[in-house]
Amino acid sequence: MGSAAKSLAIELQEIAVRGPPEFDGAFASLADNGIDALVVNEDPVLVGNAPAIVDMVARQRIPSIGFLEFGEAGGLMAFGASIVEMHRHAAVFIDKILKGAKPRELPVEQPTKFHLSINLKTAKSLGLTIPPGLLLRADEVIE
Numbered sequence: 001m002g003s004a005a006k007s008l009a010i011e012l013q014e015i016a017v018r019g020p021p022e023f024d025g026a027f028a029s030l031a032d033n034g035i036d037a038l039v040v041n042e043d044p045v046l047v048g049n050a051p052a053i054v055d056m057v058a059r060q061r062i063p064s065i066g067f068l069e070f071g072e073a074g075g076l077m078a079f080g081a082s083i084v085e086m087h088r089h090a091a092v093f094i095d096k097i098l099k100g101a102k103p104r105e106l107p108v109e110q111p112t113k114f115h116l117s118i119n120l121k122t123a124k125s126l127g128l129t130i131p132p133g134l135l136l137r138a139d140e141v142i143e
Contacts, residue, residue, distance in 0.1 A: 019045055020052065027056040040066030042080060050075070063126055071117040071142070076126065081111035082139075115139045 005012045013033060017026045030038065038057060040046055046053060050066070050073040057064045063076050071078025089109070097103055117140035123130050135141055 017045070020049055023049070023052065023056060027060060030060050030062055035062060038062050038064040040064060040070050040075070042067035046070075058122070058125065061126055063128060068115060068117070071119060071140075074119060074122055076119055076122045076128075078115075078117045080115060082113040082115045085113040086111060117142060 002012060013035065015026045015029060017023060040053060040057075047067060047069050050069045053066075054064075054070065054073045054075050057075070064070075065077040065079060066075050068078050068080045068083065093103075093106055096106060116138045118130055118135060118138045119142040120130065121142065
């Protein structure tokens, strides 16, 4: 992500948290550091606390994008591997194993289908207009 940010003249700042007790300080630092937008990485601690994170980001009025559960909790945007597609593909692996394939011999595969959701209610509360082209690319538009 660093090289992409540099090519767009965007400065990245990492804010690490290990759990909910660190959330208040981390999110307070967003405003103190002049953060214009937030990317929330997919991490078990963050996924499990998505509603709290969305609430804190909304109070700071910072546009944000995160993992799929982040979007479901009310975040502005969410992007990630399609859970439905991954489950479908898991069935292919299960079928191979049930037919005698050894799990260690099966290839490691990367997801190929991704899901983008955009929350227009959140965009409106932030005073943002989502470009029509981006809305057309979205798999889900929450109104």
